[in-house]
Amino acid sequence: MSDPVSPAAAASRRRFLRSGAGSAAVLASAASAQVAPLEVAPWSREPGEPVGWHPYGQPSPFEKEVMRRSRRSVPLPGANSSMTPLHALFGAITPTGLVFERHHAGIPQIDPARHRLAVHGLVQRPLLFSMDDLLRFPSVSRVHFLECSGNTGSEWRGPGTQSVQISHGLLSCCEWTGVPLSVVLQEVGLKPGAAWVLAEGADAAGMSRSVPLAKALDDALLVYAQNGERLRPENGYPLRLFLPGYEGNMSVKWLRRLKVGDAPFMSREETSKYTDLLPDGSARQFSFGMDAKSVITFPAPEHLLRGAGFYEISGLAWTGKGRVRRVEVSTDSGASWRDAVLQEPVLDRALTRFRLPWHWDGGPAVLQSRVWDETGYRQPTPQELIAVRGLESGYHYNAIQSWGVTPDGKVRNVRV
Numbered sequence: 310m311s312d313p314v315s316p317a318a319a320a321s322r323r324r325f326l327r328s329g330a331g332s333a334a335v336l337a338s339a340a341s342a343q344v345a346p347l348e349v350a351p352w353s354r355e356p357g358e359p360v361g362w363h364p365y366g367q368p369s370p371f372e373k374e375v376m377r378r379s380r381r382s383v384p385l386p387g388a389n390s391s392m393t394p395l396h397a398l399f400g401a402i403t404p405t406g407l408v409f410e411r412h413h414a415g416i417p418q419i420d421p422a423r424h425r426l427a428v429h430g431l432v433q434r435p436l437l438f439s440m441d442d443l444l445r446f447p448s449v450s451r452v453h454f455l456e457c458s459g460n461t462g463s464e465w466r467g468p469g470t471q472s473v474q475i476s477h478g479l480l481s482c483c484e485w486t487g488v489p490l491s492v493v494l495q496e497v498g499l500k501p502g503a504a505w506v507l508a509e510g511a512d513a514a515g516m517s518r519s520v521p522l523a524k525a526l527d528d529a530l531l532v533y534a535q536n537g538e539r540l541r542p543e544n545g546y547p548l549r550l551f552l553p554g555y556e557g558n559m560s561v562k563w564l565r566r567l568k569v570g571d572a573p574f575m576s577r578e579e580t581s582k583y584t585d586l587l588p589d590g591s592a593r594q595f596s597f598g599m600d601a602k603s604v605i606t607f608p609a610p611e612h613l614l615r616g617a618g619f620y621e622i623s624g625l626a627w628t629g630k631g632r633v634r635r636v637e638v639s640t641d642s643g644a645s646w647r648d649a650v651l652q653e654p655v656l657d658r659a660l661t662r663f664r665l666p667w668h669w670d671g672g673p674a675v676l677q678s679r680v681w682d683e684t685g686y687r688q689p690t691p692q693e694l695i696a697v698r699g700l701e702s703g704y705h706y707n708a709i710q711s712w713g714v715t716p717d718g719k720v721r722n723v724r725v
């Protein structure tokens with residue numbers, strides 16, 4: 310039985326076959342199989358490691374270079390971030406151990422038996438929940454991306470780093486499981502005037518953000534599990550807030566308190582930080598939703614192309630405003646664009662993998678991708694973005710990324 314194939318995918322496959330790339334030429338680099346018999350390698354000669362070699366599974370030792378990395382080589386104590394190795398991943402789900410980290414004061418080691426969530430403020434019944442209490446509530450699982458609003462902030466003034474992991478890797482996509490926040494707010498009962506919810510973390514940063522009540526009642530989750538297992542300590546164990554499509558900072562980890570109020574609480578994280586200075590001198594505040602963005606993850610500066618011929622260009626597209634509708638890829642610096650195939654299912658506020666077959670003629674090329682979301686919004690060029698936002702913004706950079714390919718097969722971050 311063959312897989313169902315979307316019309317776009319079928320059309321792409323036909324194009325691919327017509328282009329001749331589907332012939333034996335694709336495999337020009339593979340050795341001829343006529344030289345069989347195969348070598349009997351050492352690992353085929355005796356039984357391997359026993360079951361339970363690693364009670365908790367580990368990647369192959371040959372993949373040890375695939376790891377989270379930081380921009381700063383000497384981490385500041387506690388306050389740092391590490392990026393997801395986007396160039397080394399496939400599909401759309403981020404393996405839990407490779408999910409980027411952003412901590413303002415390190416990773417607290419929280420005993421779940423002693424952890425409490427307080428819900429108070431403009432509520433009928435202020436309540437204190439244990440983890441056991443929260444695990445008894447009805448739960449849901451959803452696949453969503455999480456992106457730090459500082460992601461790609463290195464690119465405002467031109468190419469800031471020669472690594473897609475460092476430039477775009479404050480980005481992950483997991484299946485999150487927890488209790489809808491609306492259910493817990495129903496349990497405590499809202500008082501008239503309730504309009505905002507302060508979420509506070511139990512880390513030493515006491516990180517806190519104000520969440521509009523409409524978002525809290527809509528799709529906010531109190532998450533305790535990620536990709537099927539309980540949260541990892543670095544991602545908020547035992548409990549985090551998760552706000553689909555919103556800037557990562559608002560998904561408060563190690564969540565210990567929710568206070569309902571009638572106005573935003575103007576915490577440090579929404580006054581001195583997480584605002585953007587605009588050209589007219591005003592500040593853009595409460596920029597919650599992440600705008601549509603895409604990036605080619607193969608090839609990227611981490612890769613070396615080994616000679617002209619067939620390559621599958623592949624990357625990720627996402628939007629905090631709903632679903633990705635369309636991704637186009639250019640291999641000629643934006644002179645012409647072709648529709649990439651979107652890997653289905655295309656989920657609401659989740660990473661979407663896109664792919665495009667490409668025959669590299671071995672000459673210089675500039676690769677770009679641009680995404681449209683279902684609101685009709687198109688990812689801007691750097692020039693379009695800077696015209697609106699100026700150059701004093703640190704956050705929410707979402708412009709088209711260009712990778713320059715040189716005849717020696719190197720891939721460089723370039724601005725065109």
Ligand SMILES: Nc1nc2c(c(=O)[nH]1)N[C@H]1C(S)=C(S)[C@@H](COP(=O)(O)O)O[C@H]1N2
Pocket residue numbers: 408409410411412413414455456457458481509510511512514515516543544545556557558559560561562563
């Ligand atoms: N309590 C607390 N919550 C926090 C943070 C933090 O430092 N403390 N960092 C925030 C930021 S800036 C981001 S981008 C996300 C990162 O989530 P992750 O580390 O699970 O990828 O968590 C947010 N929640």
Ligand SMILES: [Mo]
Pocket residue numbers: 411456457458459557558
């Ligand atoms: Mo962040």
